[in-house]
Amino acid sequence: xxxxxxxxxxxxxxxxxxxxxxxxxxxxxxxxxxxxxxxxxxxxxxxxxxxxxxxxxxxxxxxxxxxxxxxxxxxxxxxxxxxxxxxxxxxxxxxxxxxxxxxxxxxxxxxxxxxxxxxxxxxxxxxxxxxxxxxxxxxxxxxxxxxxxxxxxxxxxxxxxxxxxxxxxxxxxxxxxxxxxxxxxxxxxxxxxxxxxxxxxxxxxxxxxxxxxxxxxxxxxxxxxxxxxxxxxxxxxxxxxxxxxxxxxxxxxxxxxxxxxxxxxxxxxxxxxxxxxxxxxxxxxxxxxxxxxxxxxxxxxxxxxxxxxxxxxxxxxxxxxxxxxxxxxxxxxxxxxxxxxxxxxxxxxxxxxxxxxxxxxxxxxxxxxxxxxxxxxxxxxxxxxxxxxxxxxxxxxxxxxxxxxxxxxxxxxxxxxxxxxxxxxxxxxxxxxxxxxxxxxxxxxxxxxxxxxxxxxxxxxxxxxxxxxxxxxxxxxxxxxxxxxxxxx
Ligand SMILES: Cc1cc2nc3c(=O)[nH]c(=O)nc-3n(C[C@H](O)[C@H](O)[C@H](O)COP(=O)(O)OP(=O)(O)OC[C@H]3O[C@@H](n4cnc5c(N)ncnc54)[C@H](O)[C@@H]3O)c2cc1C
Numbered sequence: 357x358x359x360x361x362x363x364x365x366x367x368x369x370x371x372x373x374x375x376x377x378x379x380x381x382x383x384x385x386x387x388x389x390x391x392x393x394x395x396x397x398x399x400x401x402x403x404x405x406x407x408x409x410x411x412x413x414x415x416x417x418x419x420x421x422x423x424x425x426x427x428x429x430x431x432x433x434x435x436x437x438x439x440x441x442x443x444x445x446x447x448x449x450x451x452x453x454x455x456x457x458x459x460x461x462x463x464x465x466x467x468x469x470x471x472x473x474x475x476x477x478x479x480x481x482x483x484x485x486x487x488x489x490x491x492x493x494x495x496x497x498x499x500x501x502x503x504x505x506x507x508x509x510x511x512x513x514x515x516x517x518x519x520x521x522x523x524x525x526x527x528x529x530x531x532x533x534x535x536x537x538x539x540x541x542x543x544x545x546x547x548x549x550x551x552x553x554x555x556x557x558x559x560x561x562x563x564x565x566x567x568x569x570x571x572x573x574x575x576x577x578x579x580x581x582x583x584x585x586x587x588x589x590x591x592x593x594x595x596x597x598x599x600x601x602x603x604x605x606x607x608x609x610x611x612x613x614x615x616x617x618x619x620x621x622x623x624x625x626x627x628x629x630x631x632x633x634x635x636x637x638x639x640x641x642x643x644x645x646x647x648x649x650x651x652x653x654x655x656x657x658x659x660x661x662x663x664x665x666x667x668x669x670x671x672x673x674x675x676x677x678x679x680x681x682x683x684x685x686x687x688x689x690x691x692x693x694x695x696x697x698x699x700x701x702x703x704x705x706x707x708x709x710x711x712x713x714x715x716x717x718x719x720x721x722x723x724x725x726x727x728x729x730x731x732x733x734x735x736x737x738x739x740x741x742x743x744x745x746x747x748x749x750x751x752x753x754x755x756x757x758x759x760x761x762x763x764x765x766x767x768x769x770x771x772x773x774x775x776x777x778x779x780x781x782x783x784x785x786x787x788x789x790x791x792x793x794x795x796x797x798x799x800x801x802x803x804x805x806x807x808x809x810x811x812x813x814x815x816x817x818x819x820x821x822x823x824x825x826x827x828x829x830x831x832x833x834x835x836x837x838x839x840x841x842x843x844x845x
Contacts, residue, residue: 378471
């Protein structure tokens with residue numbers, strides 16, 4: 357393992373962790389500031405998560421919703437981008453430690469903006485992740501695309517009706533915006549895009565189930581819009597099962613407990629998990645180092661200036677911050693990232709002290725969710741009142757398209773997306789239905805590799821060869837083929 361330190365510069369050092377909405381917008385806000393900015397992220401791209409479901413269902417390609425961060429920032433001369441997973445934040449010595457393969461990098465900071473987002477939460481059942489990927493990363497979405505299309509391919513080869521039914525039953529867990537979007541798109545893909553493409557099966561007979569432990573679809577949008585989304589989904593053939601809690605999940609299906617206590621099993625090979633979020637584990641590191649409190653979802657309870665109490669130059673923004681009235685949405689992260697950057701600039705330019713900072717104020721621009729093509733729901737606060745303007749259907753859907761185009765980064769991405777949307781929404785076709793062996797088999801290949809490593813390890817231990825055993829453990833950590841009970845994969 358090699359260790360390096362990244363700077364000897366005399367300028368003020370701002371380190372940003374994360375290249376999502378919070379991190380990227382904070383970096384861009386510091387473009388003209390007299391500082392060196394280092395943005396460290398474990399992914400090379402700025403991912404536009406709201407369109408992940410379109411990646412999973414073959415409407416857009418990954419490059420269109422995830423431009424390379426270093427290219428987005430290439431003209432911003434005071435900024436550099438480092439790839440690496442941050443595993444330690446030393447708040448005493450003001451150093452961020454990150455790792456890429458075997459290389460550990462120490463990056464000193466004067467100001468730190470932590471914008472590492474959130475992961476999927478399985479509510480203590482992390483073993484579910486193997487059989488029901490979440491929807492947080494490009495890998496998740498591509499894996500899901502592989503699983504959805506792979507299930508149809510397997511069904512085509514089967515002549516057993518029960519097996520075909522299991523393969524053609526898709527269960528989406530979680531009836532929030534992501535679950536609704538996924539269920540709607542799987543239904544449309546089966547019914548329109550894949551209609552007539554198989555000989556032994558009829559994809560239009562696929563069963564799509566959207567289930568949630570809560571009693572409503574799109575609960576944050578209220579009963580009116582939630583009801584409209586429900587009816588639209590039902591029209592598409594999606595089965596909605598509410599008050600239904602997943603209590604077990606395996607390769608072939610899941611067990612659900614209904615409100616009256618009855619337990620039932622649904623046979624389904626392809627499951628999607630969109631039921632909950634848990635803030636990045638970096639929150640826990642900050643808790644250990646600074647004593648800051650976390651909420652139940654692991655979000656950091658920052659002060660009104662988004663800084664960690666007692667550490668005025670450590671800001672936490674986006675999905676990682678716990679601030680009353682600020683939801684975990686892109687606007688919360690964008691505005692939080694910009695606020696932190698402005699606070700740093702004000703300190704440099706005007707000598708503003710932390711106690712002079714005005715509290716962060718979230719400007720709610722409203723929320724939207726698409727249900728299917730030509731159908732979305734939209735809720736926008738009416739300024740000066742506590743009321744919200746609500747809309748659903750075609751105009752809300754047009755609004756959704758326009759807004760998402762505006763926030764996609766890069767002109768070429770917008771243009772490509774527009775072309776793909778035109779194709780997908782005016783015809784039955786989707787241009788991104790390719791799946792690779794890696795998408796479909798990578799998870800099982802990693803599992804097998806891990807199993808083989810375990811065998812080698814126990815053999816070395818049986819032979820009393822401790823140096824060989826230590827070498828295998830080192831290899832596992834480096835290659836990511838950690839044992840099943842360890843983590844990752
Ligand atoms: C499927 C889906 C659909 C969504 N739809 C909408 C929508 O329609 N409208 C809306 O407003 N919001 C939507 N959201 C929510 C929105 O995307 C998030 O609120 C927003 O992305 C949060 O921004 P962030 O910067 O906090 O985190 P993210 O955008 O998640 O970025 C986190 C960054 O941190 C990096 N990172 C994480 N851990 C580490 C580490 N240890 N070391 C280094 N880097 C690390 C990641 O690589 C990433 O670059 C959706 C989210 C999802 C998952």
